[in-house]
Amino acid sequence: MSISPYLEKKILDTMLVDVYLSLHSADPGKSGASEIAGGSYARRPIIWDEVNGGLKTNHDNIEFMGMPSIRVSHIAIWEAPRGGNYLWGGALIDPKIVNAGDTFRIVSGSLRITLSEPQ
Numbered sequence: 053m054s055i056s057p058y059l060e061k062k063i064l065d066t067m068l069v070d071v072y073l074s075l076h077s078a079d080p081g082k083s084g085a086s087e088i089a090g091g092s093y094a095r096r097p098i099i100w101d102e103v104n105g106g107l108k109t110n111h112d113n114i115e116f117m118g119m120p121s122i123r124v125s126h127i128a129i130w131e132a133p134r135g136g137n138y139l140w141g142g143a144l145i146d147p148k149i150v151n152a153g154d155t156f157r158i159v160s161g162s163l164r165i166t167l168s169e170p171q
Contacts, residue, residue: 060167061103068165072133073098073114075156076126076141084128084138091152092118095133098163110163121152127163140165 072095078086099111128141150156 055167057106060106063167064103064108064165067139068098068100068108068129070131071098071139072096072130072136073158073163074128074130075116075124076128077122078125079143080126080128080138080141082138084130084141086126087128088120088122088124090120090122093120095130097133098129101161106166108165109161110158111160113160114158114163116156119150119152119154119156122150124148124150124156127158 074080074084074095075088075093076084076086077088080086093116096114096116098114101109101111124144125147126141126143129139131137131139148156
């Protein structure tokens with residue numbers, strides 16, 4: 053069975069309304085573990101572009117200012133700016149070392165989410 057482009061868009065648009073991005077120092081697993089703490093770190097809201105070809109991307113830069121000194125290796129999506137339900141997580145292509153006080157930035161269009169069918 054395969055999913056229609058209509059349903060793919062509907063699922064992504066419905067799931068990813070009013071969500072927040074978090075940064076992690078290790079794999080968040082299925083619970084959202086290893087979220088970064090310290091400095092001025094706080095989850096950031098995600099503003100999305102429209103689904104295009106089954107792909108949803110962030111519209112604006114997402115900036116985490118006043119970071120603690122840490123290695124960021126994973127990201128996750130949540131329903132709330134604090135606490136809330138963990139939805140989705142994954143590894144960065146290139147983990148980044150962040151110095152205390154730095155800004156960690158995810159450039160517009162580089163956060164990409166798609167649904168894939170099992171093989």
